[in-house]
Amino acid sequence: MKARMDDGTSQYYFTASMDSGKTLCSLLKAIQFQESAVFCAMQEGLKLTVEEGKCVQASAYVPSDNFTEYHVRDDVDVIFKISIAVLTECLNIFGSAEESSLKMYYRCEGSPLLLVLQPQSFSNVMTDCEIATQTADSLLELRDEDTSEVAKLVLKAPAFLGLLADLEKSCDVMEMHLSPEHPNVSIVTYGMQDRSCIDMPKSSDMVQSFSCEEAVTLKYQLQHIRLIMKALAVSSKVVLRCSSNGLLLLQLKLEKEDQRQMFSEFYIVPLLDD
Amino acid sequence: MKFRAVMMDSSPMREFANIVSTISKLSKECILRLSSDQLYFIVSEENNGPAPPILWCEVPQALFFSEYQIVGVDDEHKDIYLGIISANLSKSLVTLKTAKSLKMKLTKKQCPCLTLEIDLPSITMQQSRLVTHDVPVIVIPRKLWTEFHEPRVPRPDISIELPSLKQLRTTIDRMKTMSPEVVLRASAEGRLTLQIKTDLAKVSTRFRDLRVEAFEGPIDHSDSESESQINEDVSRVCYCRVDAKKFSMFLSADNISHNRTICSIVHKKLVTLCLQTEENVKLQCFITGIVY
Structure with a gap:
């Protein structure tokens, strides 16, 4: 009992x-x-x-x-x-x-x-x-104290989910250009024949805050980025943080009716140029 | 051989469409047996050769039909047995929910057919539309009738009323994703437990305060290492391990408005589920126990 x-x-x-x-x-x-x-x-x-x-x-x-x-x-x-x-x-x-x-x-x-x-x-x-429970495997230690944060964005989660849903599903790579100059954020994907680009200036409704000191280009595997979509669907706000080594950290906030909050967090390793 | 029947009232027509739709979800093919006082839907296990039916549904004709005529082959064989693709029948009856009347008759077209004439009201005009469906059937020869007799089941050790089928189905469907088999355990004290056990998890959902219709104890547990809850007299508990998918399929019958559903268990051997409606329709499902 x-x-x-x-x-x-x-x-x-x-x-x-x-x-x-x-x-x-x-x-x-x-x-x-x-x-x-x-x-x-x-x-x-x-x-x-x-x-x-x-x-x-x-x-x-x-x-x-x-x-x-x-x-x-x-x-x-x-x-x-x-x-x-x-x-x-x-x-x-x-x-x-x-x-x-x-x-x-x-x-x-x-x-x-x-x-x-x-x-x-x-x-x-x-x-x-x-x-049943088992002994835990060791987890990756992705956070690196020596690297600095190069950009931070706060976005509305439903709008960002809509943007990701618009990206061509067959693409492998997603490129993210961040810059203090207009258009601030542009997301580029390459398909078989085409290149598509979505611009998101900091004046956009979905951007709640934007900070970036100098221009930077980061590349990620699109299927890795797509893993956050389910979490975006249940969240209200997402914070994107890019560190100087390219590591992307997404922090998502889920608000409940009782004003309490739960969170999800994704670390995504960048693709390196070959 | 002759068969002709007419249905005029909307609520029996809706009910009849629901029954046929449930049967079509449970099985691809079924036998429709017509007799002077009842219609029977009978389903045998597919690809298993001659075997006792796993589903047995009785529909008393008097409560559904305003006209009902049947003439068998001869005086000895007054019934008619038809083999039907259940989906064909259920698709034809979809419009029955809004229909004014349904006429069913046995016809000889290119092949034997169950002809359904459905009278549908038209929204814009005064006239109504008459839609005719010819559902091909196979007339089952007399020598095969014995395969479709009502299964004779041993006397159950316990008969207990089931909780809401919808609620039960939600739970079973979650369990089904974790394990193909579920153990049903019923006690004379009105408790029913659904349990799955895998390497990853043991999950038990316990219902209590259910009505026990009959109990034929004590149950002999001498040959099994069955575990029980503390403070429980095992001789008043019986169980049966069944296929979770089959159990869940029967529970989809919750769209038939029913009075009550009884679960009868023959200890370790058989689970019989019986759903009864106000119109005295009886839908019975027989699930044999899995024994290692």
């Missing part, structure tokens, strides 16, 4: 509960492009990270104030590998139309992650899940 949340939680490495797991589920689905994720519970909040090759690292971050109860033991590291596909299916077990309360328990290293879900509109049903 499961221990109740209020008694003896200290014997667990990690316990948490929230009134509705729906937003968490849509956030996790936004980064679910790999089978497994690294699950890490810290004092400040919960973070799940997936990696695509050694090129893209995506995280979902849920600050602890999103939970009605949140407890992590401070003398241990709560980090493990888990199937994110199974986790999202479990969170969605009563369907996306249903709001279900969620409780999470993790007893100790090697034990499964326990979830207890209860829908708000039916009282005679509950689901409990035991999801």
Whole structure:
């Protein structure tokens, strides 16, 4: 039998509960492009990270104030590998139309992650899940303290999603020209026969802020950029940061009805000139 | 051999279209057996040779038809058995939801057909439109009738009312993505558990306070290492492992407005799902248990 949340939680490495797991589920689905994720519970909040090759690292971050109860033991590291596909299916077990309360328990290293879900509109049903955990693989350390930031843009997420959706899907490479001069941002893709270009001056409605000291051209694999589209679809705002080594960091903010926020973050490694 | 029937009321017509559409989702082909008091839709497992039906649906004709005439081959064989592609029938009946009347008859065109004449109201004009569909059928010879008898099932160990089919289907469909098999566990205390177990996860959805129609315990668990919840008398619990896809398919019947759905379990061997409507339509599905 499961221990109740209020008694003896200290014997667990990690316990948490929230009134509705729906937003968490849509956030996790936004980064679910790999089978497994690294699950890490810290004092400040919960973070799940997936990696695509050694090129893209995506995280979902849920600050602890999103939970009605949140407890992590401070003398241990709560980090493990888990199937994110199974986790999202479990969170969605009563369907996306249903709001279900969620409780999470993790007893100790090697034990499964326990979830207890209860829908708000039916009282005679509950689901409990035991999801297997494994030792976490080490994650890429992409952030480099020695490099400086060369450009920072704040954009409206729905508009940026629309822009990415307009790009030709068959293209491999996306070029991004950033400059203090007009048109500030231009995004270029090369197809079989053609070159297409989208200009986005800083006066555009979708640009909320723009800073760039000197012109820079960066190249990324378009399919890597496309991985952020699901996350854009559930977010309100996105911050793009380019560092001098070309690494692109996208920070997306998802606002909930209750004014709390959840985030997703993508690091994308640039293509180098050959 | 003769068959002619007329339907005039809108609610039975809508219901009939729903029943046929559900059957077409469950199977490509079905047998339509016509008898003097009932229509039967019968589905056998595909590509499996002669096997007892997995779906058995009874529609009492008196509540649906205002006119109903049937003449069999002879006095010994009063019924008519027709093989039909279920989608053909269901597509022809789509317009039935707004129709004024439906006439069904057995005709001989280039091949034997079930001819459906649907009288549709026209929005702009006073006149109505008459749409005729000829659905090709195969007349099943008498010597094969025995294959389509109602399956004789052993007495179930438990019969329990199912919760909302829609809710159940959502849950099963999530489970189906994780595991091809699901274990149904029902207790005499009115609890029903759906459980999947894989290397990655064990997921159990528990319903409680369900009505138990019948219980024939105690259940013998001596040959299995079945796990149970604490405080539960295992002799009052039976279970059966079934194909999640088949179970989910039956649950798509939730578009038929039904009174109740009963799940009967023969411990470890068979799950029978039976849906009943106000018009006394009975839709039964037989899912055999998976035993290792």
